[in-house]
Amino acid sequence: MDQYSYYIRSLKQETPKVNFDSLYWKIKESCGEKKNASISRPLVGLVIVTLLFLLSLPLLMNRGGSLSEEGRTIAYVFQNDEISDHAAADFILND
């Protein structure tokens, strides 16, 4: 047998001295953590979005609240289509 074949045979014959059981449980543990992370990540996202929505709700409800009386009238007129767009534009430009 030449040196190369002997070398390959040595590679084939080695048996690892490893505790495969303990590695198995470590892997299972990590798999569980990954699974939990993949479930909890969308949940955390949903909670954040909901919180942001709830926090911005008062701002959304008071939309126009900080406008002047005149501004509020313009907004009302636009929203309720009481005048044409041209008329509204004239109103704003002439103001």
Place this chain on the structure above:
Amino acid sequence: MADSEFTLIYDNHKEMVWRLISRYVFTREDREDLFQEVFLNVHAALPKFRGEAKIETWLYRITVNTAINYVKMQNRSRKLQQILANLKIIEDCPPPEIDDLSAPLAKLNPTQRMVILLADVEDRPLEEIASIAGMPLGTVKSNLHRSREIIKKEVKKDGSIFVLHPEFETRNAES
């Protein structure tokens, strides 16, 4: 995915995976780390396995790809460590010691190493290696030829390669 399926794959192939990854990284810590990473990838990929390829082929592919990526990442981090050591920001960290049996293989690039391990140690057919590596058959053949030449040269150079690393023991040698 049934856990029993994963357990079965682990039980049947753990030694093969260990044997392969042991030729890519050389410290016990790295080997355990890479071994776990391979099986975590297997666990993640198992639901997508459609059974078009043999399970062994699929597993070899995951193992060598994970090992090659791990080595690339390690090399990048070692280069960064060297730069930081040159700048005296951190202390110089010597490269890991390579056991005698792995030393000739360490002279090969990751692709050559994969080809020779699969062809000569795992006895996989060249067509299967081409499928595992995602390369043409001709490229596999030329890589194998080149790798054998390098190993033969290395084996001639150093006769002490057969002193095994304490982490391993040899089975009874065949007559």
